[in-house]
Amino acid sequence: MGHIDSSLQDSSATVHATAERASMPASIYALPTELIGEILEAWQALDPSAPESAVCVCRSWRSIALSMSTLWRVLTLGSAGIKVPLWHTRSHGRIEHLRLLANAIPRYFPMFGTLLDSAQLARLCSLECRLPEWLRYDVLRRMPQLRNLRVVITGNPVTLVWEVLASLESLRILDLVNAYPQDDRPLPFPKLRVVRLQCHEGAHLLRFLLKTCSGLPLEEAALSLRQAGDKAITHPNERDLVNLGSARCDYESLRHLRLEGKMDWHLLTSRLYLPDLRTIVMNNFPSPSAAACFGDLRPLEAPIRSLTISTHDHLAIEEGLSILIQLEGVPTLEHLRITGYLSDTFLDGLGEAYQPNLAHIDLSGCEGVSPAAAVRLAIARIESGHPLRRITLNGCPWVTPDLIPLVQDIGPTVEYSQRIAPIIPRGWSNWTFAQR
Amino acid sequence: MSITLISKEGAQFLVSKPVADRIGVVRDCAYGADFWLGYAVATDDSMGITLANVTSSILSKILVWCEHYKDMEPLVDGDSNMEFPEWDMAYIGHDMNQILFVLEAADYLHIPGLLLLACKGIADVLDGRNPRGICDLLGIVMDFSHRQEVDMDKENGYWRWFLHPT
Structure with a gap:
């Protein structure tokens, strides 16, 4: 009985304290410790170095941050300081993610090595390396559990020798920026599912998917041609084309494909067989290539549900999508996002297009369209028997205040805000330093 | 209901x-x-x-x-x-x-x-704010003890401290 009484007293005290807190103005001081911890975790998900700032805010935040070992599992090494022993202690010996930044001073590299010895590299899950000097077999072979590898090189590109990476048998995500494969030999990573390559040479991008990754059960691929001054290297020459061969390349598990940059992507898409492709993102596409790629969609016979096209080349969008409409497109398409410039005429055509499952059209940031065309689109989809459920008009300069209720009265929900969502769809395997 | x-x-x-x-x-x-x-x-x-x-x-x-x-x-x-x-x-x-x-x-x-x-x-x-900016935003007072300030100085200058521990 005494126990129940004391429990009731405790509960009463809790309720009283909660009621007292509620009468205060909104204050960070009013939040319980666990909630501050949740905020710090969410902050760190945005910025891996957030805990370093959190410990300098106040006594309470410092105490909370230091008590959360999960916050200290991401170690960033640059020229600002060597913190390995400190992080080792705070993470209770469980540093899982390592970032080696390019601003580290070369003469301290030997000391880096000594300190990293104490960091138990065998437990590392992610390595982001901006220092090519550290891409050595004797370093990487000590990271057998590495699942995510990101190599970012600024300045002159580097060539990666696969033998150096051969020990990374658990690798699942490989993200290369300005780092080329050594040659066309297949990647020696049986568990690899996600690849990304950004570089200045179109031929490298084509070969990466057609040759280097062939045979792997990839689920997601992103190829990006970075801004190149010389047109000659953005388009494969005769020798490159011969090297590519004409054989079809099968990726039966590939679900998401992102292609970015002004080059002739038809050279790639026409050779791919992607029976399970769900999402295509085409960013900054040139005109003839987009049209050709849309022509590839049907031969792919993929159950594509989501298509995103982002380019300021309005011919690319309109020619490409016209082909999509003429071909009666991809019957599985549910979500279509277009960012760039569109004409009313094109939007009218889209209203009449046969896409039985198309439920969401996202015109975020689109220019050149009139409010009347958006209304006609909503009506035309109803008349065609395939009404839209949602239209997104975020950041559209032509949207007027009276347009939104007008379209909503017709049927579809309208999303409208000033913020435009990133082109990369949510749910893709983004590079994060996951805590759990 | x-x-x-x-x-x-x-x-x-x-x-x-x-x-x-x-x-x-x-x-x-x-x-x-x-x-x-x-x-x-x-x-x-x-x-x-x-x-x-x-x-x-x-x-x-x-x-x-x-x-x-x-x-x-x-x-x-x-x-x-x-x-x-x-x-x-x-x-x-x-x-x-x-x-x-x-x-x-x-x-x-x-x-x-x-x-x-x-x-x-x-x-x-x-995100993107320094500790001072966060304190100003949330009305937090930097209430560190002298010992914590010493610790923080050591952490922030850890690189120098590591090289020259004396």
């Missing part, structure tokens, strides 16, 4: 059961739990529930979220790395004072999905 939720000021909000079910405290109330803890009080037999710690403005904002997600399975456990739909981010906004109220209310009302969203909203506002 509808449930009347009564805010701190006494304002009444009539909500459908699917909307009310998004609120953990209300859901538990429907089965008779949590009364003993004083979290909620049934005003009469017609399922009127007083939420004494939530103001009308915050309750109405929270009900917008509940209405939006009434047809989805409630989130039991979340992850700080989870991504939120555009609608959520527009909903939570960047008004720190209001987000703090929503966070506090989501904790009190047991709504894990909204709680994570509020944490994400606060993190978005904090």
